[in-house]
Amino acid sequence: MNAADLHHLSAAYALDAVDADEREAFEEHLADCEICRADVESFRDTAAGLGASLASSPSASLRDNVLSRITATRQDAPITGPSVIGLDAARRRRRTAWVAGLAGAAAASVAAVIGLAAIERGSGSDPFATELAIVMEQSDSQVLDLEVQGSAQGEFRVAWSESLGRAVLIGEDLPPAPDGKAYELWLITPDESMAMYVLDPAGDGDVHVALDAPAAPAAWAITVEPDEGTPTATGEIIFVSNVPA
Amino acid sequence: MFAVAEISLSGDPHAGLAARAAQGDESAFAGLYDLLVPIVFGVVARVVRDPSMAEEVTQEVFVELWRTAPRYDESRGSVRTWATTIAHRRAVDRVRSEQAARDRHDRDGRETTTTHDPVSHEVESSIDRTRVRKALEALSASQRSAVELAYFGGHTYREVAVLLGVPEGTVKTRIRDGMIRLRDELGGEQ
Helix, strand or coil: CCCHHHCHHHHHHCCCCCCCCHHHHHHEEEEEEEEHHHHHHHHHHHHHHHHHCCCCCCHHHHHHHHHHHHHCCCCCCCCCCCCCCCCCHHCCHHHHHCHHHHHCCHHHHHHHHHHHHHHHHHCCCHHHHHHHHHHHHHHCCCEEEECCCCCCCCCCEEEEECCEEEEEEEEECCCCCCCCEEEEEEECCCCCEEEEEEECCCCCCEEEEEEECCCCEEEEEEEEEEECCCCCCCCCCEEEEEEHH | CHHHHHHHHCCHHHHHHHHHCCCCHHHHHHHHHHHHHHHHHHHHHHHHHHHHHHHHHHHHHHHHHHHHHHHHHHHHCCCHHHHHHHHHHHHHHHHHHCCCCCHHHHHHHHHHHCCCCCCCCCCCHHHHHHHHHHHHCCCCCCHHHHHHHHHHCCCCCCHHHHCCCHHHHCCCHHHHHHHHHHHHHHCCCC
């Protein structure tokens, strides 16, 4: 199962509608994918809403049984640092810079805004999270990790919807561009390379941008260009990935 | 205590009890049990379909909630969602390990060919039932049957594909689109 398939498994996963192998693969993926974590969180809330309609009572003796068992059950030690939501994933967890950077307040606000996107779309306090939610709600949404080239540093992930014509780009741990240079995002079709955005990584190396995606991409790439940007790519490609057919 | 005050500001009615239970407070956990047992048992009973097995699984779920309470992270979802997630997961695990899949397929195959309402025979919270029924009505019939077979039936999407006689990819899409629609209709955590 490739990454594109995994990204669309979040609803089935949240409903426990995947088999054991897929569960394991998806939980490994979750550790590294902010978008799917937010999706799973909101779908679990929705599933709990469904569950509320099933409320019913067991026999009264169950309470005593539970309470006597917990007195004999040692609690787990708290986890220090960011937690992972995959129930069975903790021991497989691979902490990456991506997770470390995004597992805190930013991830929580993305989850909250995605949950509320339908009723408060546009009025959220985090416009980027709202954009992300809207893109991911499209049935044709796709997500792609851009592959790092050579000795470049950082990570990029792009999500887009062709029907919507919008894309969001998330970058992490980017070193500053060389003096007089900037990173530039390209949407590559079979016919042309379209200059999309000249990145201005904030001081902490994070990039969160939403932009128009006027054509169906065959690939996404990031190059190093003069800092005013350029309509035609001239510099070194530091990240690129083909869109799976 | 700072942590408790901070958590209760989040508006989660269970957060204060969960925070105390996380520190080993058994009476707080008893309070949590009383608040959560209707939804936990309800979900488990719906999926495993056997009252005595449902009680067994419910007991395991609460022991797991107690054991893992110190690791509960409120930024990942409400206490109710945490408990319901574990309840559904353990119920599904039990059903699948019981190898009863074939019988359930046959039963569910019949159920989905009728206009049977999957939630009507449960009692309690009529407000929740009404909200859920209305939300489910907003789905297309094909989305609704896929979501119901997955969540209420405890089936994998592959099993749902066999039950409905449609390709697996179609089922995945129906589940995803159906859940997005439900998320809109239910408006997230209540």
